[in-house]
Amino acid sequence: MKNPVNVLCIGAGYVGGPTMAVIADRCPHVTVNVVDINPARIRAWQTDDLPIFEPGLLEVVKRARGRNLFFSTDIEAGIAAADIIFVSVNTPTKTFGEGAGRAADLQYWEKTARQILACSTTSKIVVEKSTLPVRTAEAMDRILNSNPRGLRFEVVSNPEFLAEGSAVKDLEQPDRVLIGSHETPEGVRARTAVADIYATWVPRDRIIESSLWSAELSKLVANAFLAQRISSINSISALCELTEADVDEVAYAIGADTRIGPRFLKASVGFGGSCFKKDILNLVYIAQSHGLDEVARYWEAVVRMNEWQETRFVRRMLATMFNTVAGKRIALFGFAFKAETGDTRESPALEVTRQLAAERAHVVISDPQALDNARIDTKGLEGTIDFDADPYAAARGAHAIAVLTEWSLYRDLDWARLLASMERPAFVFDGRNILDHQRLFDLGFNVFAIGKRPLRHV
Ligand code: NAD
Ligand code: UGA
Numbered sequence: 001m002k003n004p005v006n007v008l009c010i011g012a013g014y015v016g017g018p019t020m021a022v023i024a025d026r027c028p029h030v031t032v033n034v035v036d037i038n039p040a041r042i043r044a045w046q047t048d049d050l051p052i053f054e055p056g057l058l059e060v061v062k063r064a065r066g067r068n069l070f071f072s073t074d075i076e077a078g079i080a081a082a083d084i085i086f087v088s089v090n091t092p093t094k095t096f097g098e099g100a101g102r103a104a105d106l107q108y109w110e111k112t113a114r115q116i117l118a119c120s121t122t123s124k125i126v127v128e129k130s131t132l133p134v135r136t137a138e139a140m141d142r143i144l145n146s147n148p149r150g151l152r153f154e155v156v157s158n159p160e161f162l163a164e165g166s167a168v169k170d171l172e173q174p175d176r177v178l179i180g181s182h183e184t185p186e187g188v189r190a191r192t193a194v195a196d197i198y199a200t201w202v203p204r205d206r207i208i209e210s211s212l213w214s215a216e217l218s219k220l221v222a223n224a225f226l227a228q229r230i231s232s233i234n235s236i237s238a239l240c241e242l243t244e245a246d247v248d249e250v251a252y253a254i255g256a257d258t259r260i261g262p263r264f265l266k267a268s269v270g271f272g273g274s275c276f277k278k279d280i281l282n283l284v285y286i287a288q289s290h291g292l293d294e295v296a297r298y299w300e301a302v303v304r305m306n307e308w309q310e311t312r313f314v315r316r317m318l319a320t321m322f323n324t325v326a327g328k329r330i331a332l333f334g335f336a337f338k339a340e341t342g343d344t345r346e347s348p349a350l351e352v353t354r355q356l357a358a359e360r361a362h363v364v365i366s367d368p369q370a371l372d373n374a375r376i377d378t379k380g381l382e383g384t385i386d387f388d389a390d391p392y393a394a395a396r397g398a399h400a401i402a403v404l405t406e407w408s409l410y411r412d413l414d415w416a417r418l419l420a421s422m423e424r425p426a427f428v429f430d431g432r433n434i435l436d437h438q439r440l441f442d443l444g445f446n447v448f449a450i451g452k453r454p455l456r457h458v
Helices: 016-026 039-045 057-064 075-081 107-119 136-144 167-172 185-198 212-243 247-255 276-289 293-320 348-358 371-378 391-395 415-420 437-443
Strands: 005-010 030-035 069-072 084-087 124-128 153-157 177-181 207-211 329-333 362-366 384-387 400-403 427-430 446-449
Touching: 005 016, 005 075, 005 185, 016 030, 016 057, 016 069, 016 084, 016 167, 030 039, 030 075, 039 069, 057 167, 075 107, 084 107, 084 185, 107 124, 107 136, 124 136, 124 185, 136 153, 136 212, 153 185, 153 212, 177 185, 177 212, 185 207, 207 212, 212 247, 212 276, 212 293, 276 293, 293 348, 293 400, 293 427, 293 446, 329 348, 329 391, 348 362, 348 371, 348 384, 362 371, 362 391, 371 384, 391 415, 415 437, 437 446
Parallel strands: 005 030, 005 084, 030 069, 084 124, 124 153, 177 207, 329 362, 329 400, 362 384, 400 427, 427 446
Antiparallel strands: 153 177
16 A cells, blocks of 8 residues: 655635546545635535536545545644645736736745745645746745755746647546656755656656756746647738638648647637737746847747737738727627636637627627626727627627637527527627538628638628
């Protein structure tokens, strides 16, 4: 039997909650406490109405909760009891002072480090789970090991690569787990202790060990490369619309080259999510701080292309709908930043809503999971914005439908019924290229997809 280990996770969000649930599920010898300053979030984790929607997560939580998985707001007691502390607090983009709009805001992270120091009576391993600028562990080291009590804190970087909507699968069968530490005997011992937890269910050859700095930087670079692929294919989508090439055919053709590969080449209204933009801007800031302006400009273009794609989508709607949407009802199908999640952070749907509302359209937002967040996000926007979980009700009397999230339910709707309830000419703007465009056109819709020739009756 393996030695019992006491793990604490500070931060019960999209990463902390699912990651710890899977660790507890797979490692009965590990006691996992998850703490957060947000009591409502912790209460929700204690019920079957979890604070985040992730397919399969409730089953995992239910298997471990009360056995070796516990949720609490008692951060101090959690710290005191832990051998290994994962820190998974939010690290948003800084909105003030030096580096505003680009640098990572490390205030939550640093507060946590100071609290760990204040509440510890034994030496511990502190694991960076949050995404952080390269060399953050240096500052952590200094804060934590500045104590006069002789306690030793070994900082390890174990960035998380899960994607929302597939978090449980990504955690149960990860492509890789990355663990970085100092190359000292204590550092290597700490990273082995963390690796041993994962090795309970992850094959050893998928556990990559590296230096601290490589692990920290690899996380930012992984997100930058993924987002870069989307911006690259989105840039080509604009060219396709003008040349009658089809972006899905182009993506298929280039993705068949094993050196390029087929994934993350789906053209769209734009990428969203809490991390791509934040992490690229962070990379840009780090490059600038090292005087690498060309590097900074190169990566910044990925974000700029994404913003341009969102705006281009709305401009195309406007141009198609006779240069005015004022007073016209427009149904938005999907508000989440991707399917299978209720998360709306940085969702392209928000920018599309903002721009349509500014054009005085009557926007009706529909989504199977994200309406609560959509209400919060659109509060304060000028214009008329309504919400309806039922897509048929949202589309009734509309001039146009825009698909902004790739929920499969939208593919399976009764589009003849939708058309019958809409104004004419009726427009569909498929921001995710998930619909059967020819069939919709045959029904009578005017269809505009990303990177494709328009199918129009008018
Ligand atoms: P989140 O906002 O969902 O969760 C963070 C949690 O930390 C919140 O519940 C907050 O209340 C809590 N918190 C903040 N300060 C605290 C403190 N001092 N003590 C206790 N709790 C505190 O964020 P998230 O999406 O889980 O992201 C966390 C980190 O993981 C970020 O650095 C992010 O970049 C990274 N990441 C996120 C994803 C993702 O899919 N969301 C994937 C990989 C990595
Ligand atoms: C992304 C990464 O995929 C994870 O590896 C990483 O851990 C995470 O960010 C993070 O650090 O937060 P996530 O943002 O949850 O995960 O979801 P993705 O599947 O990467 O999708 C991001 C956005 O890109 C979505 O808006 C999605 O619709 C869009 N996308 C994705 C495209 O437009 N085209 C594609 O081909 C793929």
